[in-house]
Amino acid sequence: MTIKKSALTYSEASIKVLKGLEPVKQRPGMYTRTENPLHIVQEVIDNASDEALGGFGTQIIVTLHIDGSISVEDDGRGIPFGLHPEEGVPVVEILFTQLHAGGKFDKASGGAYTFSGGLHGVGVSVTNALSQRLDVTVWRDGQVADIGFSYGDVVRALTVRSANNRIDKKSGTRITTWPDPKYFDSANLPQFELQNLLRSKAVLLSNVRVALIIEKTGERQSWKYKDGLRGYLLEGLAGYSTLTPIFEDERYAGSACIMHNTFAEGEGASWVVAWSEEGPLLRESYVNLIPTPGGGTHEFGLRDGLFQAVKSFIELHNLQPKGIKLLAEDVFSRVSFVLSARILDPQFQGQLKGKLNSRTAVRLVSSLVQSSLERWLNQHIKHGYILAELVMKQAQARTRASQKVEKRKSSSVAVLPGKLVDCESTDIAYNELFLVEGDSAGGSAKMGRNKELQAILPLRGKVLNTWETERNRLFANNEVHDIAVAIGIDPHTRDDVIDLSNLRYGKICILSDADVDGSHIQVLLLTLFFRHFPQLIERGHIYVARPPLFRVDAAGLGKRPAEKLYALDKAELEVIIHKLQKDGGPGSSSTWTISRFKGLGEMNPEQLWYTTMNPDTRRLILVQLGRLDFDATISRMTMLVGKGEAAARRAWLEEKSNNAQADI
Template sequence: MSQAQYNESSVTVLKGLEPVKERPGMYTRTDSPTHIIQEVIDNAADEALGGFADHIDVTIHTDGSVSVADNGRGIPVGLHPLEQVPVVELVFTQLHAGGKFNKKSGNGAYAFSGGLHGVGVSVTNALSTRLEVTVKREGKIHRIVFAGGDVLEPLAEIGKCAQKDSGTEVRVWPDGRYFESPHHQLPELERLLRAKAVLLPGVRVHLSRPAKGEEAPQTQSWHYPHGLKSYLLNLLENAQEAVPVFAAESHIGADSDSDFSPGEGVSFALTWLEEGSVASESYVNLIPTPLGGTHEAGLKQAVFNAVSNFINHHNLLPRGVKVQSDDVFNRVAFVLSTRVLDPQFQGQTKDKLTNRDALKLVAAVSGDPIELWLNQNVDAGKKIADLAIKQAQARMRSVKKIEKKKGSGVAVLPGKLTDCESEDLRENELFLVEGDSAGGSAKLARDKATQAILPLRGKVLNSFETHRDQLFGNNEIHDIAVAIGVDPHGSGDTVDLSGLRYGKIAILSDADVDGAHIQVLLLTLFFKHFPQLIARGHIYVAQPPLFRVDVNAQGKSKPARKLYALDQQELDGILERLQTEGVRDSAYAISRFKGLGEMNPDQLKDTTMHPDTRRLLQVRIPAGGGENTEHIFVKLMGKGEAASRRAWMEAEGDKVEADI
């Protein structure tokens, strides 16, 4: 058997745009080229957001290419003072090059934008067979052409234009090799462009695409003079609104003494529906966030507080009924547009906002307008209150039905289980916590209404080859089974889940190698002996941070901050962001958590347990991936698989990224 060589020449360094070509899925969605076109559209929209452009034109050509044109300032074409390369070339060929850094210092080209890392259009360039950029600026027209991310035709002046005529046009030919489908998703492009028109008052957005045969190209144009309100009404179409649509806009003023920066804030439109599917869309600095995030959580909190105050003020709540946040918000249809100075997203595709401060910002600036509207429209407020109370009563009735189905011979719950007050399966959560010390912090950090804690002493038994009859010989497994209220079962068994006591069962262990081992042992237990809990989406893994960065106050306008990082990569990102903000090395301190027991309850709640700010990953088996998953578990956890594990580690061990 030949041994693979591992020496100095084995290490590959990817330069320029090679990392994008090697792993495109890290930088964009690879189902179709739609997202790399969106990156170009987002740049044009950022020019309009800054007030420098009033139209955006998108054209789909017969050869499959797409061009995006705006009448903004035009990308600078002069030489970069340090790199001595035309700036327009840098933007399209270098990762982490762009004009959207230094927002707080005022040295960036944009105050508000969705751009964070400077990788957007360089990714578009890397994944295209050809990309042409035409810039009108300062009375001259320049052009540069790329192929596969490299310069094909250097920057050249190709003509003159009026001094006031400026803008950028980018034409992209996506490379089909990198995408599952080479065709753009036209409905997604239309939704995106329509949303840009809604969120940019006064800006006209056009889309032109070829028609069949020799017919003239089809064109669409979007322009919404009434902004979010008219857009939400279009989204709702034939849905029956319980109350008229309410729209408001609220931003932090220049003379405000709040913790937020001037210009930050929200615009939103919302209503309650009697029936039908609830439409909701949210955006951050014009970037769509289909997975929501902390800004949506802030609106939800503001709506709940305002409606709850209205109900209490008018004494509308029947005896014995307690209204919860979901009772108020689950019939709300809304469009939310948030402006945040320094947004943080989950991944480069920016599907979800993760700023914890955004929750506080949205809740703070949107609460008063909603409360004022309710008190000025008492009939509408009472209608909303009635919907929320009916929802709460229906929820409470469903809990009572579940109780009647329970048998009388219920096992005694473990003494170390700290149970929650609620009996509603949809909101109850059980945290399986590594160690008594961490369990103590988790008990203080939990929401006692809906969150239960079960501390685990030491590592759980590797139950992969343990017979079901012997499982309860292990105290930890016995306590887990009794606490969740479901008996062990096989993948093909008919199982009764009526005794299930928690909708979410979350594994909470230290952010180190030992914690990962405990995760694997518990996932083995659920995969082998409780497979229906995984199949029905009840099992989760909580992700506590490994690092905390304490940043000192930066003058009166910037209070002290605590930033958390999941791993070294996130820590590096935070430090890079602090550097771009101009924060000195001496103005912050980095500490590493040795384990959950070291975190105080407030830190554990804020980072790991609060539904609006935690990171909780649902455990799922991919469709059709059952056999492969079984094979991996056999290799990793089987007692007779030591030889195959050794061979696997020898083959794959150089790829591991472990923090030991």
Template sequence: MTDQNQQYSESSITVLKGLEPVKERPGMYTRTDSPTHICQEVIDNATDEALAGFATEVDVVIHEDGSLSVRDNGRGIPTGIHPQEGVPVVELVFTRLHAGGKFNKKDGGSAYSFSGGLHGVGVSVTNALSKRLEVTVKRDGQISRIVFSGGDVVEPLSVIGKCPKKETGSEIRVWPDSSYFEQVDYSIPELERLLRAKAVLLPGITVRLTRPQKGQSEPLVQVWHYPDGLKSYLTALIGEAQEAVPVFSCENYISDGHESDFSVGEGAAFALTWLEEGSCASESYVNLIPTPLGGTHEAGLKQAVFNAVNNFITLHNLLPRGVKVQSDDVFGKTAFVLSARVLDPQFQGQTKDKLTNRDTLKLVAAVAGDPIELWLNQNVEYGKKIAELAIRQAQARMRSVKKIEKKKGSGVAVLPGKLTDCESEDIRENELFLVEGDSAGGSAKLARNKATQAILPLRGKVLNSFEVHQDQLFGNAEIHDISVAIGVDPHGVTDSPDLSGLRYGKIAILSDADVDGSHIQVLLLTLFYRHFPQLIANGHIYVAQPPLFRVDVNAQGKSKPARKLYALDQNELDGILERLKLEGVKETAYSISRFKGLGEMNPDQLKDTTMDPDTRRLLQVQIPETAVEETRDIFVKLMGKGEAASRRAWMEAEGDKAEVDI
């Protein structure tokens, strides 16, 4: 038990300086399963030099002692003294969070127009989590070196030799600190995939990986060089799978920023084809950073492909009666490699697995749409083949829905009157939003896609059902309505419930972004955890994330129309304001409003931020196998009736860590 009189005073507040936050919570800044990701940060910096047009070679070497070095022949990190900070720039880059050459992009003051790096956090994280890190720079005819340990300088910057003036570049050698990682070995497949992708996305650059081989005196050297770029890479990715049409590739970048909402140089390069048989893991990148979870750039390509194929089908009158082609019918058999170039990318999390800029959807859809449509109409036989694949897929989907209809029979419970149902009965695409309050329910009804999205407004707070017996649950009207709407009866963890009546593939909790909303979220999650565990296990339960703030930015001359930017929380708001500051937008040229609740949002805002699959944020509720016990203990502590004492002790111990929004 915690000391009841534990003091909470001014001295209780700890301020983490320098790189201490990274060491304290490494998982916030990088993946800690292996040191691969901290080394990826160094590789990303080297390839950003190539993206900027200065480096043609990147060499990665894994050494016998477990260290990894990355060498490029770019400009070399500046070694002079920083005008404001008074320390060498190379030292700043490796020891300060949020120090880098990738800001000030809009006003031309940045060293990089396009880059994967955006926070100035990456390589200083590598330094913080390394036992030793050596930086050698060739620049201005001198070879300089600086050495760090655990993020601190152990050998100050010094000149160690001379080189020809034309010879420039940087070499960084990292010894990761194994105490921060679950395993000490690098993931070779991940490194290979990353380096191969860099070579693909930068045609003409040569990338090498050198690593020791067990039992061999000579190391293994792999070289990647793709003069043909994306086309040859996608062909290699497809491998054994059978193509329906030849690979189509194209790159299209904005050439005149005054004629569009986007900046000069933004755009995308992509290669795509349709597969007759087999499957292929498609890949996407933003400024050379791999985005395994996709994001808005993939959604933009999907939209462009669907619109182009749909227009082709309409133009050539190919659609049979009664068939409606949807986006997934067209995109289901597509294999693609997409490389988007975005001036100011925003990712979900520091590991940059998913792109979240809403504007990028419009950007990629705009630059990809016309070339695809042109290609289809120049190659009518390929276009007809693709149309045939999409129509076949649509017919198969419609047949499977009809089967589901028959199985339901006539013994269906009467659906709750306040449920606004969707038209489709295909649970693979149907979604139910459990919305807090009637006013928010009204907005959600107008914002939804009535084909696939259903709305069930909930009045007041749902019962805490943690200790309610299964038989007593339907005494609560809200829980009764939820169960009938989703078509599944309450069940226990060990039961084998009948899920054949399930009416929605996704069930999303949509509550306000405030304390009350969080409470309703917890009550609903308790209900699903305790009485519908199979829905969580099968991945059907989601939590929607509405934004807390809206920033209205006035038009900046003719070339920049007015914008609405949304922030999930205070951190994202700070990031948006920082970006506007770097763009040179004055404080008087934008206003910040805070949503008190979902009911305040008009349907367009709610659709754009929270409900449209292409631009919303939806978190899937999962319980990792390793956290089953821990999850149960937390639910017992938070929701158990006899747990008031342990809740109080927990609040006293952990209360100072909570970020409360009152």
């Protein structure tokens, strides 16, 4: 069938270049949350917090005005308003009208900011782009500067005057914004969320007073926590007792020679942790004062550090019953915590910064927490025994639950494949099966895995295309047979009533090379699961692991230690190289080397574990049904992998060829 295309013109004039703040106005959801204006106000608050974090401010005042505007004022150094040496435009104008302009790129000694939440020079320019009006007043060096914007453009040019009275003789910045309601689902600022945000800033910034003024009601709230994180945690747990005294500490590289050679000076964390047997849990984390509601690698580090320390204490005192194996969740399941990490150059998941992705944060926080808790437990043996008892109760309850599942499936169990390297646990809430391309990669995965929770099934060659294979003929293929027996579930349709109590793994992860052949194997396995095990996809059991394609060995430079960086593809590689060039300056390309993995078999067990199998640092994609309805998806899949659809595939490929990114 021929598809008739419309006569739309596609020429040089069709290409549009978005300049200035237009990208933000065209796609605001890429830069901020669009439910309400809170996030664009938070960008301004974060800048004031960064000043205080650097030791240049003692107060932050947020005012909700009667006319609907919001102002944020601090007593920091004040935004520079002189002419930029290269652009010839006032700096304060550049910061609010150009993306990727700011003072937080240079993290080296002597930079304006060493530790900050702002990273990309995007924040306040987004605030300006999505505001009907924005006014800036700066007090600095005995002068007062004012500038006004409307819809992202300068409408009131910069004016500078001398401070002429006692009120003006100060330093700081006040930014007032009128958010444009057309960009948000609701124009109302959620006051409860704003209050929580401001309170958390006060918690994390000792000696800084944070205030909220609501002009309409005349209400004024102010926060300053003398007890810091401890006071905040106890306030959140009010009415519930903790099992042991609160475990708290703060440790940073360079202080008392803590890991100064491994991490940049000043990197580290402060934390408060409490265990309780009942009641709600409070869990909050921050990176350079930025809330991370999605958690991330710093929380993984906290969990690992607590687990390793408690496990060491239990083993040292012979408290572990026979037949019981501890897991990190046994230690972490009844933990409340507030964690504040300080990272020199944090990598967040997107501009919204809701989750930390910096892999080094796992090792940083884990090592600090583990050594601190080990010392605390051995100084408080009595409390250590109480904590160990709680942890063992959790482990025994988990073990009993898994044994019940085992009894339900103890009869008529098929003989497991000989090449399956099974895990020791039988709890599918934690178990993982990796379907690995090739025996050599399977060997590395076997040696690098967590043998308690991770099973390995090496696959030889490419799996059969099973799209048009009848169910009663599936097991004629050895690879398909082994996969079905290993996972414990028979082939089925979407409408079948199946018993998932026989499922042996909560996560079934496809692990293939990061090249074209590996992608082909992924497609064949996804075809198998979608066609013959669709309920495993619908219930969230199928994943795709993403191993890196490149490794960059970067030599130490300045505060930066030597490190190995991994990139999933060329796009990530370009980002890494750009960052290394920025950090190293001109002529620095000799300080790193780039290697390309030809396949998983080239990775040693430690590399494969760190990049692809470690739950704290890997990248897994949950396989889900897309936007098409189920019947439309069946039709699309038939066109893509059906044996009699070559002509339709060819037409589709010709139509979509411009979207292809070939990796030859």
